[in-house]
Structures are given as C-alpha cells and as structure tokens.
Amino acid sequence: GIQVEQSPPDLILQEGANSTLRCNFSDSVNNLQWFHQNPWGQLINLFYIPSGTKQNGRLSATTVATERYSLLYISSSQTTDSGVYFCAAFSGGYNKLIFGAGTRLAVHP
Amino acid sequence: GAVVSQHPSWVICKSGTSVKIECRSLDFQATTMFWYRQFPKQSLMLMATSNEGSKATYEQGVEKDKFLINHASLTLSTLTVTSAHPEDSSFYICSARQGNDSPLHFGNGTRLTVT
Numbered sequence: 685g686i687q688v689e690q691s692p693p694d695l696i697l698q699e700g701a702n703s704t705l706r707c708n709f710s711d712s713v714n715n716l717q718w719f720h721q722n723p724w725g726q727l728i729n730l731f732y733i734p735s736g737t738k739q740n741g742r743l744s745a746t747t748v749a750t751e752r753y754s755l756l757y758i759s760s761s762q763t764t765d766s767g768v769y770f771c772a773a774f775s776g777g778y779n780k781l782i783f784g785a786g787t788r789l790a791v792h793p
Numbered sequence: 794g795a796v797v798s799q800h801p802s803w804v805i806c807k808s809g810t811s812v813k814i815e816c817r818s819l820d821f822q823a824t825t826m827f828w829y830r831q832f833p834k835q836s837l838m839l840m841a842t843s844n845e846g847s848k849a850t851y852e853q854g855v856e857k858d859k860f861l862i863n864h865a866s867l868t869l870s871t872l873t874v875t876s877a878h879p880e881d882s883s884f885y886i887c888s889a890r891q892g893n894d895s896p897l898h899f900g901n902g903t904r905l906t907v908t
Binding site: 717719727732784 | 827829831835836837838839842884886888893894895896897898899901902904
C-alpha cells in the first residue's frame with residue numbers, strides 16, 4: 685500500500701518563529717490532507733490539497749504531486765499551534781486514507 | 794457543512810462486555826465510512842472500511858469478529874467492540890466523505906477504557 689512519511693518527527697519553536705513540515709508519499713494520490721490534532725484528540729482539518737498551493741491565515745500548504753511531497757508552512761507560530769500535525773494521503777488505487785506518523789510541535793512563549 | 798458526529802465521546806467498560814460506537818454524517822450521505830484506532834503517542838491506523846449495504850473491509854491484522862461494523866444507512870455506521878479486553882483500550886475515530894473528490898471529515902473520537 686501507499687507509504688506516508690513525515691519529517692521532522694518532533695519540532696520545538698519559540699513563539700513567532702516560522703517552520704516547514706514535510707510529507708512524502710510513495711504513490712500517486714488523489715487526496716492529500718493536513719490535520720492538526722489538539723490535546724483532546726480532535727482532528728482539525730487544515731487543508732485538502734491534492735496539488736497546488738493553498739493559504740489559510742498563518743498556515744499554507746503546497747503539494748507537488750509529480751514529485752510526491754507536500755509541505756505545510758506555519759508562520760509566526762503561537763503557543764496554540766502546539767500539538768501533532770498529520771499528513772494523510774488517499775490513493776484511488778487503494779481506496780483508503782493513510783496517515784503519516786505525525787510531527788509533534790511544541791511552541792514555547 | 795460536512796459534519797461527522799461520533800458517540801459516545803468516552804466510555805469505560807468492564808472486561809468481557811461489548812461496546813457500541815456510533816458514527817453519523819449529519820448533513821451529507823456517505824456510502825463509505827472509515828474506522829481508525831489510535832494508541833497513545835502514535836498515529837491513526839485504519840481498521841476497516843465500512844460500506845453501506847455490504848460487508849466491511851478489514852485491514853490486515855484486525856479481527857472482524859471482534860470489531861463488528863454495521864453500515865445500515867447512508868448516514869450511520871457503528872463499530873461494536875465485542876468481549877472487550879484491556880488491550881482494546883484506545884481512541885477510536887470514524888470518518889466519512891461526501892464523494893470521491895472530497896476530503897475526509899472526522900468525528901471527535903471515542904476514548905475507550907476497558908477495566
């Protein structure tokens with residue numbers, strides 16, 4: 685099946701810093717999503733981005749489908765950005781959404 | 794739009810009993826729903842794909858007789874953990890999508906503790 689790898693596994697930032705999270709996937713995809721999981725376990729849907737670039741406030745994401753990777757940019761990080769960020773890819777051939785291992789982000793004041 | 798509701802949000806049960814978790818798509822119909830499990834500090838692992846009107850498709854290593862899935866309507870899928878044991882304690886999350894070109898939307902999850 686499709687493999688999804690995320691890097692880095694852990695990230696510590698000072699408030700106000702910028703960061704880039706990366707997601708590599710092993711097969712062509714027709715769905716790529718980024719999530720933020722809060723301390724209560726809720727998965728917040730950040731981006732649905734099978735290709736191209738999208739922006740939402742301080743967050744933006746880019747997927748280069750032909751090179752099989754996606755990037756999540758966090759600018760001017762805040763303590764409320766802390767949590768786990770997951771990338772998940774859906775391959776039509778496998779008909780399932782597979783999650784990466786996640787990036788655990790801690791933003792300190 | 795595209796809200797997925799999951800119930801209960803947490804449950805504690807005794808070893809040997811069964812627990813049912815409901816997953817509903819509130820404002821759309823979903824022919825397919827997905828059930829995931831997440832252990833502490835780990836990622837979400839797909840357990841099974843729930844198909845309306847037909848049998849669920851289970852991932853390798855997931856016991857279909859232990860985790861019963863019923864997708865009786867286009868808005869409701871249920872997961873029943875039968876004869877629960879402490880090792881079944883986990884966070885269970887369901888998801889659904891409106892169509893093949895739509896994102897998956899997730900419920901808020903159910904935290905199961907088996908004592």
